[in-house]
Amino acid sequence: MSSSSLTHINDRGEVRMVDVSAKDVTSRLAVAEGHVSMAPSTLDLILEDKAQKGDVLAAARIAGIMAAKRTDELIPLCHALALNKVAVEFDAQREEGKLNVQATVKVDGKTGVEMEALTAVSVACLTVYDMCKAVDRDMVISGIRVLEKAGGRSGHYRAGPEAEPR
Amino acid sequence: MSSSSLTHINDRGEVRMVDVSAKDVTSRLAVAEGHVSMAPSTLDLILEDKAQKGDVLAAARIAGIMAAKRTDELIPLCHALALNKVAVEFDAQREEGKLNVQATVKVDGKTGVEMEALTAVSVACLTVYDMCKAVDRDMVISGIRVLEKAGGRSGHYRAGPEAEPR
Amino acid sequence: MSSSSLTHINDRGEVRMVDVSAKDVTSRLAVAEGHVSMAPSTLDLILEDKAQKGDVLAAARIAGIMAAKRTDELIPLCHALALNKVAVEFDAQREEGKLNVQATVKVDGKTGVEMEALTAVSVACLTVYDMCKAVDRDMVISGIRVLEKAGGRSGHYRAGPEAEPR
Amino acid sequence: MSSSSLTHINDRGEVRMVDVSAKDVTSRLAVAEGHVSMAPSTLDLILEDKAQKGDVLAAARIAGIMAAKRTDELIPLCHALALNKVAVEFDAQREEGKLNVQATVKVDGKTGVEMEALTAVSVACLTVYDMCKAVDRDMVISGIRVLEKAGGRSGHYRAGPEAEPR
C-alpha cells in the first residue's frame, strides 16, 4: 500500500486523468496473468486444434495484442501509449482444466503498462471463452493480476506466489 | 456440454464467424458476474467515495457499459449487435475484500449476448483496478462467468452456485 | 417538459442505458443545427475555397457523417443504431460571420436519432474550427440544438424560432 | 489573425494534414469552455442528483475525457497525441439555466491541444444533453471556444471576456 487516497479522484471526489506532465519517460515493463477454467475435454479440443493449426490460441493471442493497443479507449482514465512490445503466451494444465494466459508489455513512456498487460490477458481469456462457449457453458475466468512491473518511480514489483483463491 | 467440436473452427482448423443467416431474431438476455479482490482498506476508499459521490463505481459502470457496445471490436468472431440494454451493478463484501460486479445485457438478435455481458464485467473490473492500483498492487480479478442466459435455441441456462475456486 | 426524472438515472442515482426491449421499431427522423461564428474574412477563405473545390466543407461534411455513425461510442448511454441516412448541409451568412450547419439523420429503430444529428453537427463544427484555427483564434461554436424530431411515441417535435441567445 | 490562408488546404485546394516533422516537442496546454442552456428545473434535476451521487456529471466528465483521447479519430486532419492530462469541470448557474463545462488538456508534443479540449467540452455537453433530453427538449449547446492556449510557436493566447452572443 503506497498511499492512502485514490490518484484518479480529486479532492471533490471527481474522476480525473492523473497529470503526468512532470514524469520522466522511462523504459517500463509489465507482466500480467490470468486463466480460463474449463472442462478437461474442452481444453483437449483447444489443444488438439493447436496440434493441428493453433487457430483458437492464435485468435486469442491476436485479440489480446490488439486490445492492449486500445487500452486507453476502454479504461476511461488510462493514458494513450505507443507500446514497444506486446506478447501473449498460453500454458495449459490439462489435469486441472486450466488454460493460463500471460501477457508482457513494454513501453518507453511516462506511465506504467500494467493496465495494458491486464487488458491483453482479459481479452485473450474472453476470446478463448467465446470460441469454446458452445461446448462448455461453465467456464470461469479468474486470477487476473499483475505478476511483475518494472520502470518508473515505484520500483520493481514482483507478485508473490498465487495467493489462496479469494 | 452441447457438442463435441468448436463452432468457431471449420474442418480445416481455421477460425470463422458462425453463419447466423438462418437463425431467428429473438429476445435474448445474459447476466454475467465477476469480482475484484482487494485489501479491505482499498474497498473502504471506494465505498467512502461512494458515500460521497460514487465516481469510482460510476467510472467503472460507464466503462463497462461502453465496452459492452464494442464487444464485436474486441472479440474477433463476435457478431455486431444493437443492444437493447446494458446495466452494470456493484455489491461490496467488505469483510472479504470483494467488490462484486454484475452485468445484464438484452438484445433482439440472432446471437446470444453472454460475450457482451462478460466484456462489461471484465472492463468494469479493469477500471476499478486502474483507479485503485496506486494504493493496492495485489488486487486480483476473478470469477468472471455467465450467471444466466435466456432466449435462442439453447434454452434457459442458469449457473449453479459459485463452484469451488478453480 | 415531459417527465420529472432523468431516464438515464435509476432510483439509486446510478447511470443506466434505458431498456428499449419493449419499444417498437419505427421510422425516425431528427434534424439538428448549430453554427460556427468567425471573422467574415475567415468565412471568405472557406467560401473562396468552396468556389474552387469545397474541400473545407467537404472535410467537415464527411467528419460529421462519420461521427454520426459512431455516436454510441462517444455518448455513454446511447444505443447503437444502423442509420438509414446522414446528411450534413452548410449555409453561410457572410455579413454576420456565421457558418450554419444542419444535419439530418434517419433510422428504422427503437430509439430516436437526435443525438446522432447533434453529434454530426458538433463534429462538423469542430472540423471547420480545426481547419480555420490558424487564421482565426476567436471562433465560437454555438446554437447546437434539435430542430425537428419525428417517429416514436413522443410525437412530432419542431423547435421554435431561434430563441434569444442564452 | 496570424496568416491569410488555410493551413489544412494546399495550393490545389486539397485537404492535408500539416507536416509537423520540423516542429519541436514542447509542453502545451489548452483550456476550452462551453455550456448547455436548459430549463432551471432541468438543472435542478442534475444538481439534486449531484448532491446524491453525481452520476450525470460523472458520466459527462468521463465521456469528455474519453473523447479527448480520440480527437484524431473524429477530426480528420488532427494529429494523434499522447495526452498528459485531461480534466473536465462543471459549474452551474441555476438562475440562468446554464451548465458550464470547462476542459483542460496538456501534452508534450508537436501540435497544440485546443481541438482535444474543444472535443472534450463538446462531448461532455452532448452527454448532458442525452441524459436530460427526456425532460427538456429545448436545450441548446453554445459558447464552445478556446479560453487559453500555451506552448508552441504561436505564444500564449487568452480569450477576452465572453463576447456578445453572436
Place this chain on the structure above:
Amino acid sequence: MSSSSLTHINDRGEVRMVDVSAKDVTSRLAVAEGHVSMAPSTLDLILEDKAQKGDVLAAARIAGIMAAKRTDELIPLCHALALNKVAVEFDAQREEGKLNVQATVKVDGKTGVEMEALTAVSVACLTVYDMCKAVDRDMVISGIRVLEKAGGRSGHYRAGPEAEPR
C-alpha cells in the same frame, strides 16, 4: 453500367450517404478476391508456417474478419450493418508467387455487402504484407474486386474471368 451519375454525390456535387429508408431488408451476399504477389521463397515461409501452426494466415484471416465488421468506420459513406457471416480463405499458387485471398460476407440488410468483402480482402492482404515485409520489400497487392453479389434490387452479379491485368 446501371446508371449515369454517382449515387453518393447530390446535385450540388456534395457527398451524401444514400438514404436507404425505403429499401427492403433482404438476405445479401458478396464475395470478393485479391492477391499478394511475392517472391516464391516468401510464399514458402508462409506455407511452411502453415504446415506448422498457420499463424501468418490466421492473423490475416482474423484481421480481415475484424476489418469487415468496421467497414462503416473506414469508408465514409457506408452504412453500418450487423453482418451474419464473414469468412476469409487463402489459396497459394507457389510457382506464380501469388497468395490469393477470398472473402465472403452475408447480411440481412438494406444495402449490399461488397464493401465489407472488399475491406476484408484488403486488410487481410495488408496483414500478410506486414508480416512478410522484412523478408520481401517488393510485394504488390492486386486484383481486388467483387466476384459475386446477390440479394437486393440489382440482381445477381457474377464477375467474368480475371480480365487482362490493367
Place this chain on the structure above:
Amino acid sequence: MSSSSLTHINDRGEVRMVDVSAKDVTSRLAVAEGHVSMAPSTLDLILEDKAQKGDVLAAARIAGIMAAKRTDELIPLCHALALNKVAVEFDAQREEGKLNVQATVKVDGKTGVEMEALTAVSVACLTVYDMCKAVDRDMVISGIRVLEKAGGRSGHYRAGPEAEPR
C-alpha cells in the same frame, strides 16, 4: 531479401509484435501507391465532379488520411505511431481508365511507416470504389506497393519501375 525468417513469428510459430524497445527514434518516410481501374466513363464522372467540387476525391483523400492514423487498429502486429504527416494524392489516366493514388507518411518513431502509407492507399481506393460502384461493377484495385522508404536501419529503399503485372 534481407532475412530468411518472418519477424512477426517466433520460434514456436506464434505471432508477436516485434519488440522495438532497443530501436532508435528516427525520422522516417514512406510513399506507397495503388490504382483503381475503371471504365473511362466512370473516370469521367469523377473528373467532372472534380472540375466542380471534387467531393469524390475529397472523400477518398480524407478516408485515406483517417485510415492511416488507425493502421495499428487494423493490422494486428503494427505499432501505434503518432504520425507527423499523411498526404494522399490522385492522378488520373483517362485513356487507360486508371485513377492512381499515392500516399506519403512521415513520422519520428521507432518503426517504419510503410503500412500506414499502404493502408491510406487501400482505403482511399476502397472509398473511390464505394462511391462509383453503382455505375461500374467491374472496377479492380491493383498495384498497391511501397514506392519509397527512408529512415531506420534498413536504409533508403526505392522501388523499380512498375513490374510486369503479376
